[in-house]
Amino acid sequence: MNIFSRIRRIPFWSWIWFILGALYFILPLYATVNFSLRMERGVIGFKAYAKAFEDPEFIRTFLYSNALALTTIIVSIILIVPTAYWIRLRLPEARRIVEFITLLPFVVPAIILVFGLIRIYSSPINIPFTDTTLLQPLTTFEVGTDILIVAGYVVLGLPYMYRSVDTGMRTVDVRTLTEAAQSLGASWFTIIVRVILPNIRAALLSGALLTFAIVVGEVTLASFLGVPAFGPYLFLLGQHRAYEPAALSFASFLLTWVVMGLIQLFTGGQEQIAGAH
Amino acid sequence: MTHLALKNVSKHFGDFTAVSDFNLDVKKGEFVSFLGPSGCGKTTTLRMIAGFEIPSSGSISIDGADITNKAPSQRNVGMVFQSYALFPNMTVAQNIGFGLRIRKEKEADVAERVKEMLSIIHLENKADSYPYQLSGGQMQRVALARALAIRPEVLLLDEPLSALDAKIRISLRAEIRSIQQKLGITAIYVTHDQEEALSLSDRIVVMRDGEMDQVGTPFQIYNFPTTVFVANFVGTLNNASAEVVDPAKGVISIDGVHFESAVDLKDRKKGDKVRVAIRPERFNFVSQEKKANIVDCKIENITFLGSIVRIQIMIGNSKFYMDTFNNPFLELPKIGDKDQVTCSREAVLVLDE
Numbered sequence: 001m002n003i004f005s006r007i008r009r010i011p012f013w014s015w016i017w018f019i020l021g022a023l024y025f026i027l028p029l030y031a032t033v034n035f036s037l038r039m040e041r042g043v044i045g046f047k048a049y050a051k052a053f054e055d056p057e058f059i060r061t062f063l064y065s066n067a068l069a070l071t072t073i074i075v076s077i078i079l080i081v082p083t084a085y086w087i088r089l090r091l092p093e094a095r096r097i098v099e100f101i102t103l104l105p106f107v108v109p110a111i112i113l114v115f116g117l118i119r120i121y122s123s124p125i126n127i128p129f130t131d132t133t134l135l136q137p138l139t140t141f142e143v144g145t146d147i148l149i150v151a152g153y154v155v156l157g158l159p160y161m162y163r164s165v166d167t168g169m170r171t172v173d174v175r176t177l178t179e180a181a182q183s184l185g186a187s188w189f190t191i192i193v194r195v196i197l198p199n200i201r202a203a204l205l206s207g208a209l210l211t212f213a214i215v216v217g218e219v220t221l222a223s224f225l226g227v228p229a230f231g232p233y234l235f236l237l238g239q240h241r242a243y244e245p246a247a248l249s250f251a252s253f254l255l256t257w258v259v260m261g262l263i264q265l266f267t268g269g270q271e272q273i274a275g276a277h
Numbered sequence: 278m279t280h281l282a283l284k285n286v287s288k289h290f291g292d293f294t295a296v297s298d299f300n301l302d303v304k305k306g307e308f309v310s311f312l313g314p315s316g317c318g319k320t321t322t323l324r325m326i327a328g329f330e331i332p333s334s335g336s337i338s339i340d341g342a343d344i345t346n347k348a349p350s351q352r353n354v355g356m357v358f359q360s361y362a363l364f365p366n367m368t369v370a371q372n373i374g375f376g377l378r379i380r381k382e383k384e385a386d387v388a389e390r391v392k393e394m395l396s397i398i399h400l401e402n403k404a405d406s407y408p409y410q411l412s413g414g415q416m417q418r419v420a421l422a423r424a425l426a427i428r429p430e431v432l433l434l435d436e437p438l439s440a441l442d443a444k445i446r447i448s449l450r451a452e453i454r455s456i457q458q459k460l461g462i463t464a465i466y467v468t469h470d471q472e473e474a475l476s477l478s479d480r481i482v483v484m485r486d487g488e489m490d491q492v493g494t495p496f497q498i499y500n501f502p503t504t505v506f507v508a509n510f511v512g513t514l515n516n517a518s519a520e521v522v523d524p525a526k527g528v529i530s531i532d533g534v535h536f537e538s539a540v541d542l543k544d545r546k547k548g549d550k551v552r553v554a555i556r557p558e559r560f561n562f563v564s565q566e567k568k569a570n571i572v573d574c575k576i577e578n579i580t581f582l583g584s585i586v587r588i589q590i591m592i593g594n595s596k597f598y599m600d601t602f603n604n605p606f607l608e609l610p611k612i613g614d615k616d617q618v619t620c621s622r623e624a625v626l627v628l629d630e
Contacts, residue, residue: 173360179329180362180420182349184376184427198366 029253036246048243049251057233058248065222065230068146069215072153073208076161079154081204084165085196088174102162105155110220113155117148118224145225152221157211164210168203169196213256280305280463281326281431286335288321288487295321297487299335303431303465308457310466310474313484314510319467322484323433326465328352339430355424359436361416363408369419370395370404376427394422397456414445421453425460432457432464438473450477471511475499483507500556505628508554515557517595518630521549529553529627532593534572538625552628557587559624560599562610563617570625576614590618 039048052058087095105113121138138144174196181191197204222229238245281303288296296318303309311319324330326337328349336345344352363372370391377387395401398418408416417437424432434453438446454477457464468474474481475495483490483498483506491498491507502508508516522528524542528535531553538553545551563571577596578589586609588599599618610616 172365173362176358176360176362177364179327179349180356180358180364180423181375182329183327183352183354183356183433184423185350185353185379186375187350190379195364195366199364201366 029250032246033250036243036250039243046247048247052237052244052247052251055244061228061230061233062216064228065216068150068153068227068229069212071146071150072157072215073211075150075154076157076207076211077204080158080161080165080207081197081200082192084162084169085174085192088166088169089178098162102158105158110152110156110218111224113152114221114224117152121148139225145227149221149225149227149229152225153211153215153218156218156221157207157214160210160214161207164203164207165200168200171203172196172199209256209259212259216252278305279303280307280340281465282336282338282341283322283326284336284338286322286325286332286337288318288325288330289333294487296325296332299489301482301489301492303463305463306458306461308454308464308466308477308479310468310478310481311484312468312471312474312481312511313490314469317484318487319469319482319484320435321487323435323465323467326431327354327356327433353427353430355427355429355432357417357420357424357432357434357437359439361408361413361420361440363416363420363423365408368405368407369400369411372408372419373423373426375423380427390426394426397425397459398422398452412445413441414449417441417449418452421456425456425462430463432462434464434466436467436469438468438470446473453477475511481511483510485510502554502626502628505552505554508626508628513557513598513600514554515597516552516554516628517597519551519553519627521545521547521551523547524549527622527627529625531595534593536570536572536620536625537622538627539622540625540627542627550630552630554626554628555597555620555624557598557600558585559620560590560597560618561601561620563619569619569622571617571619574616574618576610576612576616578612579609590616592618 036048037044037046039045039051083098087098118139121135121144122140123137124133125135126132127134136144138148177195177199178191181195186195217231217234218229219231219235223232223235234245234248237248279302281301283299283301286296286299287294299318299322301309311322313319321330325332328344328347328351332345336343338344339352339354364375367375373394374387374391377390382390391404392401395404398421400415400418400422403411403415403419408419411419417440421437437453438449441449450473466474466477475498478495480492480494481498482492485506491503493501498507498511502511502514505516508514517531519529519531519536521542522530522535524545524547527538527540527542529538529542529551530536536553572592574590574592574597576588577591580587580589581603584603585600586603588601588610590597590599
């Protein structure tokens with residue numbers, strides 16, 4: 001059956017709902033793009049984009065947020081993949097508890113999280129009943145603050161990353177693949193790196209993309225921890241300028257879609273393999 | 278000499294006993310099947326040999342070396358799974374070479390071994406294919422090659438043919454047996470399919486409720502079952518309640534119809550209740566062949582099974598089946614006919630009630 005005859009078979013009302021849904025997403029996007037192109041009176045052009053990209057602060061905050069996002073993704077993978085794997089393999093009874101924990105960021109707002117982090121890590125942590133300092137206040141130096149914000153972002157991205165990884169593991173028979181690898185002499189590390197990770201690559205990339213999107217646009221944690229991130233920069237820009245924030249928002253949106261397209265491109269075959277299992 | 282030994286092996290999951298006091302010595306190059314219904318403990322026993330389960334008590338050894346508590350990766354035991362368990366992200370060649378690369382063998386040696394294994398399973402042209410591009414039978418052959426590539430001490434097969442269709446199953450089981458004999462590898466095969474066990478094995482362990490019911494060659498298991506369970510589970514079997522009439526002469530009575538048995542009944546008394554088991558193919562019509570145990574019967578039903586015709590007969594008040602080869606030139610009796618059937622004394626097995 002070719003694509004046209006398939007399209008013809010889709011019911012009328014399905015088309016109506018699809019068009020309404022598409023308009024709901026496309027109209028605001030169109031308005032943003034349209035607005036961002038009208039910086040000069042009576043002229044349609046890319047001046048707002050040029051001005052936004054010229055600002056050295058944009059490059060600095062954008063690169064910084066990207067670095068934070070990458071670090072968050074790496075830490076999340078190191079933390080979540082073995083956890084989800086172990087729960088699926090050996091501790092299925094712990095699954096509900098872990099799922100509940102991963103949903104907490106939806107219930108506890110980011111403002112509570114950041115105040116908690118500042119409250120605990122802005123004073124030195126001593127070994128109990130001694131004067132020996134175990135940890136200097138993390139908020140007092142740059143690397144310390146970076147550690148805090150990455151930790152916060154790992155928590156914020158937890159629901160997305162855990163769910164993606166868990167869903168990915170559901171599509172492959174983790175237990176049997178593990179046992180097959182074990183019987184062939186593989187260690188736990190080898191099993192995770194060479195058998196499990198490659199087979200949940202698509203799920204990992206989806207989780208990573210969502211985490212990336214959250215981190216790059218995040219404002220609350222970055223503002224209160226006082227780091228030069230892209231979210232607060234965009235927020236400030238929005239308070240003082242009109243056209244550049246619209247241009248940058250659309251540029252971020254475009255970047256996200258390019259990344260998604262690349263993921264689709266590189267993982268198309270992978271999904272086929274997992275699906276055929 | 279014993280290659281694989283299981284001594285007093287038991288496995289409990291909480292209050293549930295999955296395997297109880299399992300003892301087995303397997304010689305090098307022997308093909309042993311664990312046969313039994315679901316939940317009889319056969320897979321648990323196999324998984325204990327593989328190291329995926331640790332026995333609650335008892336020991337497992339290979340060539341005298343205790344492996345009871347060794348990690349699965351340290352046992353050098355190859356395993357073939359029902360669901361193939363091929364790594365979806367790797368090609369056929371990469372799957373087969375996986376265990377060798379884990380052992381850090383030279384790349385040239387790995388390539389050589391992979392080529393050899395591909396030739397054994399007749400899939401030389403599929404080296405670069407991914408598992409999703411193979412049929413079920415091909416995937417299982419790759420899984421077998423992958424398990425054999427590491428030159429395991431013991432090959433474990435956990436219902437490897439269950440997911441395949443009937444024709445592939447028959448051809449692949451012959452292939453498995455031929456590869457096992459060619460390589461002289463010790464193999465343990467788990468199945469609930471009696472035909473598979475009978476056709477493949479040097480010895481069969483029939484299991485029930487976590488215990489070994491009978492161990493023997495396929496010939497012994499089929500022809501001389503020692504328990505009612507084995508008699509019923511392996512092949513089709515008639516069995517009926519009977520009473521010992523004359524222990525010295527081996528005479529028993531089924532609903533007043535006397536049968537002579539070759540089984541020694543000297544340690545039983547007249548009037549003892551026993552079970553009698555007779556394979557359907559051991560009956561013959563008296564008109565065809567005269568033997569001992571000539572008894573009256575009534576034809577109840579006739580079922581055509583291709584090469585065999587199964588006839589349901591009533592002897593006394595007990596229902597029996599008899600199998601006869603399909604011979605188009607021989608007239609079959611009609612339903613409702615009264616006739617006489619016969620079977621040899623050796624065909625009449627006497628088991629505990």
